[in-house]
Amino acid sequence: MMATTVPKQIGARIRRKEDPRLITGSSTYTDDIKLPGMLSMVLVRSPHAHARITEIDVSEAEGMDGVVAVTTGADLEGSVAGLPVAHKLEDLKEPPHRALSIDKVRYVGDAVAAVVAVDPSRARDAAERVHVGYESLEAVVDIEAATEDGSPLVHDEEGSNIAYEFPFLAGDVDAALLNADVVLRLRLMNQRQIPVALEPRSVIAQFDRGFGKMTLWSTTQIPHLLRTQLAIGLGLPEHSVRVIAPEVGGGFGSKLNVYAEEFLAAHLAKTLGRPVKWTADRSEGFLATTHGRDQLNEVEVGVDGEGHLLGMRVRMLQDLGAYHQLLTPVVPTLTVLMLPGCYRLPNLEVHLSGVFTNKTPTDAYRGAGRPEATFLIERVMDHIAAELDLDPAEVRRRNFIAADDFPATTATELVYDSGDYETALDRLLEVTDYAGLRREQEERRARGEVMGIGLSTYVEICGIGPSAALPAGGWEACTVEVRRTGAVVVKTGISPHGQGQETTFAQIVADRLGVPVDAVEIAHGDTDYVPEGIGTFGSRGLAVGGAALSLALDSIRAKAKKFAAHLLEAHEEDIEYEGNRLEIKGAPDRFVALEDVIGAAYLATDLPEGVEPGLAATHFFEPPNFTFPFGAHLCVVDIDPETGEPTLRRYVGVDDCGNVINPMIVDGQLHGGIAQGIAQALFEEAVYDRNGQLVTGSLMDYALPKASYLPNYELHRMTTPTPVNPLGAKGIGEAGTIGSTPCVINAIVDALSPYGVRDLEMPARPEKIWRAMGSGASE
């Protein structure tokens, strides 16, 4: 057999294997699937933010042509459990979250009835004929008002809108603030955002009465967790539930959940004996898919005369919305953990309160708690610079955790794995000619132009994560099967929905086993085909899922060496496996190719002693720690002094996510992430009126960034591998989002500093900037 040399794939900028089918419309999304006899489900949703349900009259709807069933919350009692929340918080109030509300509705979009009909139009028509009587109640909209005595209660039986308190103390903040030369006070709001995945949520449930088997197709990031929760929620054995995540068109955390529609479709498919499909329309997505952020922070921070952080106290209010979804109360605890950022912060006190309001539940949204932390500490850095008249780069430099301090333990007891924050900042200042930019700014200001330069140095927590830190396991599983024809099938427990792991995992396999990238198939998102896994979120796909793959490949390589040694009549430890060649060390003409090993493994006519037939391995990887990617971003903004319109002229990043498998995919993740972070800074905002109506409930009013609004990104990379996993890779899915929001706001505030501006609330819309420059009447 001929042995061939395959070019190194790890580190190569190869195009994504998944793209041809995606961009030619040849892939299958949940809503594309049509099953024989399939019915359509449409939900009747509350138009009120807060109201008591006085009656639900389904008789007219039930009698309509094509209507098969109309179900209300009362019909589900005893057969469908409430929706789950996963947490390890003490004393968390867990009011029931029913798939269909029975007593009150608690946000606009809260579901009260499900209509099932032979097609979606008829279901929609009938849904309009379900008559729900509401007794309107005062809505709880403002998060601070929600915490006050006498506020209306979202959940009457809980006696308070505060779902939990999460206090944290390290060191002595009182003393630190007392001894500080300067104490700064900031009030920072991370506005509510609405994740808008290209593909709306969709679910199909099919129940096989013969086998008692439930199959659920869903737009989910977590098919395995959903499988377990669906089994619990419907009282089925877990092995009788199969969850399939077909092609999923983006999630950004909004599909990292267990939703009412999944329980409802499954229950109705079981009771009606026909498959049931539900697909959100875009308006419904705005109301009834989890929102993100909505966190208010009041900060007191003490520094010495040189700008060194001495201590910080944060009062944090997190708007949970009306109910807990899967991770609702957990997300802001990540903010608490990451408050120190890249800096030495000896004394930290945080008091987090999670607060119910009559709004859509919040949950993970790209970054999930860390953008809030980075925004806070990076705004603090710029405030210190402004107060002490120091350059913002210098303030950061004075506070950085030093490169030789790693692994570094923070005040929040995290152990940062590896890093070199100062070098990242130095590289950034060098590639942007920071001194030159500051000179240019001076010249432009002299000409009456408004130009700002923003910095942000971030570290984030990902590769989530050690199981001890999570409510439901933080490991990942992977099976590698080397097939008889030389193809390699990888069954991974992660569930990519845009992240490109079909390519990056194939690159790893190609290098480790010596097969072409095209000979590798990455299977995912079907709990019967890939029986174990956790899912894709928290930038964990490569750092945890890839690590499990790496362990499985180690086993395959070891077993292949055993076969090669047997075939070559040599010792196993003398075999070198390079490319697809397994040769005897020092005797390169004595070798076998991988295909010879495959033949021996499956024909099994002459097995090495003690070796089983076949060439496949399954491994679970339990990460010993999180990973902590980091970087430094800079942007340049020009502001039209007459209109307040900001234009991002440059955006430069130096990012370090450890070892990189495919630089093009890393760039792509950064591009998308930075765009989303810029969007929080400049465009996106979920606005509710005082009655709890979502005013920005469509793409006509909720401003997603368009390509033309965004600059070209200049991306530079550093590589500081992590010791946490065998790949040395950290994760890059969220880093761009985390680093960019404060970078842009810092640039805008810098631009406006000649006008005495120290802060500007997000999103920095032109009118706000215009007012900050002193135009218009003060509000």
Place this chain on the structure above:
Amino acid sequence: MLPAEFDYAAPESLDEALALLTGGGNVRILAGGQSLLPTLKLRLDRPDLVVDLRKISELSYVREENGEIAIGALTTYADLVASDLIGSGVGRCLAEAAASVGDLQVRNLGTIGGSLSHADPAADIPAAALALDCALVARSEEGDRTIAVDDFFHGLWTTALLPSEMLREIRFRKANGGGAYEKLRQAASGFALVGAAAVMQMDGDTIAGARVALTGVASSPFRLHALEERLSGESFGEELVREVCDEAGEAIENPLSDVHASAEYRVAMAGVTARRAILRAAG
């Protein structure tokens, strides 16, 4: 996003289409569908009949006739942008307005007649039509009726068109001069937070005529008559334009205020965009 049930017709000719308009019930005309389809899908409108004009190809044209530019009502924004006949001179305000609409997909489908008939208070095309002093030719079974653009817009989504009529053609004089359209975009929709269209006719340094219209600021697009009068006959100068535009906001009655911008900001930006449009139109 599924509309309520409606009847649908796709007539082969304009006459057939006009006959359907008078058949009774709530009839909606589907041209490019960029406003109508979302309205139907959100069930904000529940017509009995939708008359789709897709088969009526004779209403898509831009041509010069007797010193006028004539534009078929079904001409798309993209076709307006591509037309040499309106890309320069006074017509440039229309080309720029069309180029600023939505995105490429919208511009490939949306039509000039649809935009004018829909009369969205923040649409771009109506401001350009006002600045160009367009004659709007409406057709019914009775024949043509020409409506001056100044008489066309009656308020939010309301025009001078009768239920039996549809726009057939839009005409404007091919005068000497220049046109421009300036707009601050509402970031989500791309519609005008404030849009200003200007047509300036110059006689040497003297302003022979000025027509300036705003959109996005009030319930209908409207002309800045006082500003036009103050400019007419004056010798052109940036200072004059600035002074006149700084006061332009005073003429705005009931300015819009919403989640995207306050009335105060819209009024202030009306002056800025008007000035920028005038300076470019005259330049």
